[in-house]
Amino acid sequence: MPTSHSRVSAASLCAVALAFSGLLVTGLVAASPAAAADPAGYQNVRINEVTSSGNDTVELYNAGSASVSISGWKMSDDSFSQQTFAPSSPTIAAGGFVTFNSPKGLGDSDKLVIYTSGGTVVDRVEWATDKAKPAMARCGGDGTGAWVTTTTAATFGAANASGCPSSVSAASKVRVNEVTSDGADTVELYNGGTSAVSIGSWKYVDSDTSHSAASVSSSSPSATSIPAGGRVTFNSTLGLGDNDSVFLLEGSGNTVDSVTWATDGAKPSDERCADGAGWFQSAVTATLGSANSCSGSGGGGTGGGGGQSGQLLGGGGSLTSGCTPEAPSGTGSTPSGTLAWPGGLDVTIADNVCAFTTSSGPEGRDVSGLAFDPSNPSVLWAAKNKNWLYKLIKSNGLWIPDASWSATGKQLRFSNGSGQPDSEGLTVGGNGHVYVTSERDNANNTVPKDTIMEFDPAATGSTLTPVHQWDMTSQFPQLNTGSKDDANLGFEGVGYVPDSWLTANGWVDPLTGAAYNPANYPLHGSGLFFAGLEWDGSLHVYGLNSDGTFTTFGTIATGKSSVMDVTYDVGTQRIIATCDNTCGETHTFMKVNASGAIVPDVTYTNPAVMPTDNLEGFAIAPTSTCVSGSREAVWSDDGIYGSGSGTSAYGHALYSGTFPC
Template sequence: MTLSGLLVTGMLAAQPAAAADPAGYPNVRINEVTSSNNDTVELYNTGSTAVSISGWKMSDDSFSSQTFSPSSSTIPAGGFVTFNSPKGLGDSDKLVIYTSGGTVVDRVEWATDKAKPAMARCGGDGTGAWVSTTSATTFGASNASGCPSSIPAASRVRINEVTSNGSDTVELYNGGSSAVSVGSWKYVDNDTSHSAASISSSSPSATSIPAGGYVTFNSSIGLGDNDSAFLVDNNGNTVDSVTWATDGAKPSDERCANGTGWFRTATTATLGSANSCSGSGDGGGGEETGHLLGGGGSLTSGCTPEAASGTGSNPTGTLAWPGGLDVTIADNACAFTTSTGPEGRDVSGLAFDPAHPSVLWAVKNKNWLYKLTKNNGKWIPDSSWSATGKQIRFAGGSGEPDAEGLTVGGNGHIYVTSERDNTKNTAPKDTIMEFDPAATASTLTPIHQWDMTSQFPKLNTGNKDDANLGFEGIGYVPDTWLTANGWVDPLTGAAYNPANYPLHGSGLFFAGLEYDGTLHVYGLNSDGTFTTFGTIATGKASVMDVTFDAGTQRLIATCDNTCGETHTFMKLNASGALVPDVTYKNPAVMPIENLEGFAIAPTSSCVSGFREAVWSDDGIYGFGPGSSSYGHALYSGTFPC
């Protein structure tokens, strides 16, 4: 049969979804399966809305589809449902999930013993690579704890983009550090009567994918609406899959973030290169537009918002926000007025307390520290600590720190950076101050203070604007993470050994410099001295906040409107160096403002697959006079767990 005939046959065989197919069904993915211990299957909902699975069916490689009894008839957004296979599953088998209307939702195949203890998606529930787990199964919960610490090279290959728009093309991406041979791999669509086709026999022929590279090929079995693409290696193990609804792959369906994230409908196909991530975010071909919720209220006397300045464009390769598209204004209007800053603006750094996820710390340029807790969806000062915030001073009780960034150390203390003394604002004073949050005084002085001003002579010009380009953000990074990931100590050229620095505590501090977007690494010693571990480039013009996120195992360098409101996630590479990994922009509904603070809640606070992300607006300008965001400093959204 001719190629065109195969294309027509494939497209006709991929029947339109029956009317009974529920909205969001392509977001439901097989997430874990075992061929022992009652042959259990776990489904996960990667979408942002619940999906009904009532009447759904399953089959393996030997029996017709059968109904099953799930633990719940509805899967919540970011939630799990489990069931036991009604016919059993074998050592070398296949599992297919169908809607009640007969549409294929997802499938997975495995070779002998590969589903013992289980086959599970590792590297992200619903989106990760299929890998045989090495420890106990994790049904009904995230796969992370059961996944091996290192994902095999072949499993780093992902279906990254697919189009059913004309050429029916599939793109594979290799997210690993070595080339992977794919010449004997196969693919198939969701028509169960189709035989799998070889990648190497497709046009163009593909035999190997270089590290960090792409391979594209045109499907010889056709791809249509309400269809799927399944990738299987030479051993018969499923590598990856994607399912889409009507028009979901037109122009294309693509992973966002590139190589790792959920699928979404693209506005522009980018086959053979990094995904644009410019489309809708539901993974099922529908359109989603975010909403800015809440806000409003009258401005109090003396509360004067300040418009943003110095807005720049997004860096090349910036990806769409991976969390929810809706954002909520999360404070009262003019909530941060103080005796030294009646204008009610200048909230800069933010940090969640890892030991107390319901606590958010905030610092204001006009030398004030706030302990915030949630009340009716808004972050407000904790009245048991201080209903109005606490003023902070430099060591000795003098001066007014131009406080910009803060982080919570391993000892539970709050570490605050200052660029200058507001009473002498033409001279830099780049310092890190340690405060005990248990102190009962209304004005806080540091337990320790470390002054790094002499390291930045370029900021000491006698000009207040230059003096204001110093330490803008700070993040505490535990020694355990640095050692476990092989960070190379720039002072020794060998693996970092915390024992070489006995006075520094349990981690290092990464301070972000607004002047040039670099990170400066310090060990803060208990005797008041410090160790300088060098400078790290973030690839950005400026850094406004720094956050270590244990959930993603990344250090995040945030830039405000200067860099188009973006967050660069830094990883430790195979050489032990901290380097940029991926950069996300803010949800599209947010204003392009001086959003100088950013924090992600610990994973212990996750609900339905998401956790909170919070931004602070240094100018409380929002979308300007008359807008719901005018006069507000805090915005709340979601980030994947």
């Protein structure tokens, strides 16, 4: 658990949307205040795929965490005469799809607008000649991705990934980045791509469906192209008011990006945080033509259509007095060369509020290590610092304690049956047992006790004692200063790495200087254990012998100042060293190089929508769980702070996203 941290910065909070009634939402919202008839959550319904190939089919996707009724909804094309349609279901489930055949027919070059039964605009898309053949679909994330023409058959009623091309055009990297409706009605565009984009023929339109699109260049003659990483501004000739939108169209007529805001949301301006990505929020001061300040408050507007921003969806109820969140501390910079999260940009809150309160502490926080069970990926193991172990299973999209194992978790003891292990990291060994690290005994928290404990999850009772325990405390005299803070900087994470990976990749045994030969260590089992030291970010490699002894194989540098969790991922064939906000919320993937040494390969950040907290646990589901090219990734918050009081993440410990297969 980190001890030398500072509060999360305002800039980092820009990546998270404002909580509306305990639920964070995104999508195109109404151009005017929602009518009484508008169903809850209608803002989360997005046009996701459309074809003009004869059957003129439309797919709607619900990006929210609750179902939405679409009974009585209407659509229009470029004639803007609204007509009702017959959906495949009158309700769209959370994360679900509904399709319908357009009652009017859709042309080769056309547009589609969806309205609630009360006439509120929900979403809109336009396409050029043949761009909806075989279909036009959002690629890079259902409901949020960039609009492109699919390269294979349409995927109506299912995720779009299988029908999307491997790359999108340079134009799709352009985003509406800031907008103001305070009289000047200025729009800023930002190019997040690596090459310049010509916008001389591009147009824009607001949410008044009687308006014709205006050209960007006529509004600003100098706005003819945007350099890579650059921006241009123009003043809207259509006028922009409260409860309004900007839809950006490239020259061929395809929708590129959009933003919608509520009353006063664009005064003085509404801006993306960070530039070209993340969420819109109301700014304190407009920064048109320069980098966004991200110094305002969340919730000004919602962006859509571009696939460069994600959404954080709430769940599990609101915070009660039953737990006490702990603000993040120790925020540091992100290492240079770090890459953006390679998985999906959307993240879901994945536990019930205050879910981890225990008899030894009602705070409901301090969830640290995470590990999927490789033999049963529907099980997620979690360690809580105050000597508790949880077996979690999915229920209605949330990770909850498995009541058949223990509805309240099981308390951990040291091998003598006493003490309070400061349980931080955990992993599942080749024998199916759960191995947990401890930094110290919380009953004597000024003295380090860096141990790895082996627990049999099949053991009965509410308290678990180790089958074996290995004590490495003497190897870290720098932690034994009499300070509880120093004692708290020991083994923060641990990962089991199979011998088969080490030998197949040619790892050189530091003890012999030759290729690692497991047979040289007959009591160690089928793999080695890599323990992460929070003190300096190093990995310490051990063979844990069945007679209670251990073999030390040396130290590996991760390039990080701290390590909070360690995992071995079969899918990427890498050891992953995770750091929380201390290192900018990053994950370093380690490989065996040509010389037989384990070294950093690549480092990724978290998805931008996630809060910058003490996110100490990280786990990726096995590839056997892959669906549409993705598998689950889970994070744990040591402090259940979310983005602060009033946000839907406040009081929650677990977050769920996706990682490529």
